[in-house]
Amino acid sequence: MLKSVNLTALDVRTTQTPLIPLDKISRNLDNFVFAKLESCNPTGSHKDRESQAMIKDILARDSNRAVIASTGNAAISLSALAPCEGISVDVFLSKNIEKERLGLISAFSPRIHLVPGGYDEAYRESEAFAEKEEVYNANPGRNKFKIIGDSEIGREIMKQLGLNSPDYIFVPSNNGTLIAGVWLGSKHVRPRMIAAVAPKSRLMSSIAGYHRLDGQELERTVSESGGQVVPVSDLQAASALEDLRFDGVFCEPASAASLAALKKLGIRGKTVVLVITGTAFKFIESYASALGQSHGRKSSRAYVPASASNFSAILST
Numbered sequence: 001m002l003k004s005v006n007l008t009a010l011d012v013r014t015t016q017t018p019l020i021p022l023d024k025i026s027r028n029l030d031n032f033v034f035a036k037l038e039s040c041n042p043t044g045s046h047k048d049r050e051s052q053a054m055i056k057d058i059l060a061r062d063s064n065r066a067v068i069a070s071t072g073n074a075a076i077s078l079s080a081l082a083p084c085e086g087i088s089v090d091v092f093l094s095k096n097i098e099k100e101r102l103g104l105i106s107a108f109s110p111r112i113h114l115v116p117g118g119y120d121e122a123y124r125e126s127e128a129f130a131e132k133e134e135v136y137n138a139n140p141g142r143n144k145f146k147i148i149g150d151s152e153i154g155r156e157i158m159k160q161l162g163l164n165s166p167d168y169i170f171v172p173s174n175n176g177t178l179i180a181g182v183w184l185g186s187k188h189v190r191p192r193m194i195a196a197v198a199p200k201s202r203l204m205s206s207i208a209g210y211h212r213l214d215g216q217e218l219e220r221t222v223s224e225s226g227g228q229v230v231p232v233s234d235l236q237a238a239s240a241l242e243d244l245r246f247d248g249v250f251c252e253p254a255s256a257a258s259l260a261a262l263k264k265l266g267i268r269g270k271t272v273v274l275v276i277t278g279t280a281f282k283f284i285e286s287y288a289s290a291l292g293q294s295h296g297r298k299s300s301r302a303y304v305p306a307s308a309s310n311f312s313a314i315l316s317t
């Protein structure tokens with residue numbers, strides 16, 4: 001007979017995400033480059049780390065409602081996962097959000113509030129709503145559980161790399177929550193934290209604008225770790241998206257910002273981790289159009305034979 005086990009739907013996703021070597025990229029850039037595949041989370045982005053930590057907090061407070069403003073991934077994650085624990089969700093979105101993003105969010109039936117303007121306006125309205133309705137506020141800049149949830153990513157990277165600590169971790173950033181979390185989980189080995197940002201972007205919807213709503217955290221992370229903020233253009237991201245594709249990583253354009261920033265910095269001979277924040281397959285139209293934009297550039301992808309032995313040396317020490 002089956003014994004009843006006291007597992008929640010959330011506990012089921014506590015498995016760590018893969019950390020994989022990127023062979024061709026490593027050869028071409030003369031670094032040991034690894035990808036931390038947050039795209040392998042249940043709803044395809046690192047936002048599931050944040051949702052999971054917040055949902056535990058919501059349950060601890062005996063609450064059953066939450067509100068969040070989002071560019072897409074956070075709304076998808078919370079709207080998908082919170083109802084597993086009986087929590088209902090209000091999401092505030094720019095009315096200009098891409099159709100495929102809105103379609104996926106709608107599939108999970110949160111209460112959707114479409115706001116004239118961009119993410120800034122959606123954020124402001126959601127803040128007012130949280131206060132008026134006394135609903136759990138799941139926004140960045142308000143909720144330490146988001147950073148705590150993301151800190152698991154840093155901890156896992158350190159465990160997966162064993163004795164080889166990374167010299168650099170590259171993180172696609174907008175509000176700074178994620179990079180602050182990864183730093184929290186890894187700062188005992190002091191990797192340099194690089195925030196790849198997209199102040200002006202049409203391609204990288206998830207991070208476009210560099211909003212910095214957890215701004216102090218982002219600035220503190222970068223300065224404490226000796227890192228830097230690297231702005232990335234759409235063309236650079238599209239090119240990085242294609243490089244990742246040929247190493248078997250299929251991510252949304254915003255996630256390719258981490259590789260674009262690495263290429264821009266031109267460092268050599270280092271152990272580098274790129275946080276791949278979101279999957280290509282949720283936003284397939286924008287993925288296809290971004291790959292289209294990268295065609296026509298002169299390819300730097302002369303085929304380089306696999307160098308798995310180098311990576312096994314790193315991973316087995």
Ligand SMILES: Cc1ncc(COP(=O)(O)O)c(C=O)c1O
Binds near residue numbers: 206
């Ligand atoms: C795919 C993706 N990458 C990176 C980020 C940036 O995270 P943060 O806003 O915590 O800096 C986001 C945020 O929405 C995202 O959706």
